[in-house]
Amino acid sequence: MIKSFGKYVLMLYYIFLKPEKFSVYWKRFLDEVIQLGVKSLFIVSLMSAFMGAVLVIQTATAIESAWIPDYTVGFTVKQSMLLEFCPTIISLILAGKVGSNIASELGTMKVTEQIDALEVMGVNSIGFLIGPKIIASLFIFPIVIMYSIFFGFLGGGLVCYFTEIIPVKQYILGIRAFSEDNFIFIRYALTKTIVFAFLITSISSYFGYYLKGGALEVGKASTNAVVYSSIFILFANYILTQLMLI
C-alpha cells in the first residue's frame, strides 16, 4: 500500500519535469483534449439530458401539493444538477469511459514495449504520456461539466414542454430562483470537477503505466482504474462538500 502510494507520488513528480520539447507536448495536449473531452460530449449530453428529464418528473410527482409552488421543481433540478448530478455522477461516468481507456492504452503500450522504446530514446515517458492527459483533463472536464449542466436543464425543460407536468415558465423561474448563491454553487461544482479530473486521469494512468504482465493484466488494470477512481471520487466528494458547503 505504502509502496504503491510512493510510486504514485513519484509518478506525479516525473510529470512535472521540464518537457523535452514544448511543441511536441502541446500537440499531445490538444490530442488529449479531443480524446478525453470532445469524444465524451455525446455520452455526457445524453446522460445529462435524461437525468434532467427524470429529475423533473420525479420532483414534480413527489411534491404535488397546492402549498408548494411549481417553480420549486425547477429550483430542485437546478440544485441537484449543479451540486451533485453533473459534477459527481458525470465524473463517475467519465471514470468508466476515460479511466478504462487511459489504463488500457498505457497498459498496452507497456506490454508491447512502446514505453520502453520511449525510455531508450531518452524521453521522459511519464511526462510525455501522462502529463498531457492530466493537464488536458483539468482543462476540458470543467467545460464538459458546464456543458452537462446545460443539457441537464435542457432535458428538464423539454419534459416540461412536452408533458406539461409543470409550465415551462415556472420551470425556468425555478432555475433562475435564488441566483445570488449560484456563483458559490458553480465554484463548488467546478472545484469538485477539477479534483475528480485529476483523480481519474492520475489513478488510471498509474494502473496502466505500472502494469506488469500481458493482455490479461491489461483488462485487470482497466477494471482497477475504474474501481479505484470511483472510490476516490466518492471519498473526495464527501471531503470537498464538507469543506466547501458547511
Add this chain to the structure above:
Amino acid sequence: MIRVKNIFKSFSGIEILKDISFEFEKGKTNLIIGKSGSGKSVLTKCIVGLFEPDKGEVFYNDRNFLKLKPKEKKEVRKEIGMLFQGSALFDSFSVEENVAFPLRMFTQMTNAEISERVNFCLKRVDIINKNSLYPSELSGGMQKRVAIARAISMQPKYLFCDEPNSGLDPVTAILIDELIKEITVEYQMTTIVITHDMNSVLEIGDNILFIDDGIKKWEGNKDEILNVKVKELYDFVYVSKFLEKMKS
C-alpha cells in the same frame, strides 16, 4: 564501443546475471546468444539503462553509464537506437510519424528536413510509399523494417536489436539480418543483436557472447562457433540432428 564489466543482476533474490564482462566492438554486429531465460534480454536492458544492475559497470566508449547524471544519461540515450522484439512502433502514429518522432523530439530540424530524413531512412530499409499507413496495417517484416528506420533516424552510434527476426519467415529473417549487418558497417555503429536463431549467428555473428543460466560461457565469432567444445554451447548449436549430421 560498449564495454560491460562484472555485471550482476537479480530479481526477488534470484540471480539472473552472474559476473558478465564483454566488449562489444564498433562497426561489427555483436551477438548475445543463449537459450530462452538465459538472461540475454536482461543484460541488454542493463546496458541501455532500462534495468539497473546490482553490481558492475557499463561503458559507452569511456563514459561510465551507470555513474552519469540523469541529464548526461539522456545525452547517451540520444546516441542509442533500439529495435524491440515486437517492433514497439507507436500504434497511434503513422509510419512517417513513428520515424519522425525522435527527430521532432530532439532536433531543431524543419518539417521539410524531417520529411527528407524520414524518406531517406524508409528508403534505406526498402519501405516506399507506405508513409501514411499505421503499424496495424503492416506485415511483421515491414514493422521490423520501419522500427529499424526509426532506430537509425537519429544516426545512432549504438544499435540494439532484441530478437530482430522472431516471428518472421526465413526469407524475411535473412533480409532483416542482412539489413542490420549493412547499416552497421555503413554507419560504423556498435550493434548488439540478441538472438537464438542459428541462421543469424552464422550469417552476421562478427562477435558472439554465449550466456547460459546468467553466466558467460563462451565468446568468439561465427567461424569458431561450429568447432566449439563447451558442452552447453555445443548442445545449443547442434540442437538439430540435421546440423550434427552436416558437421560429421
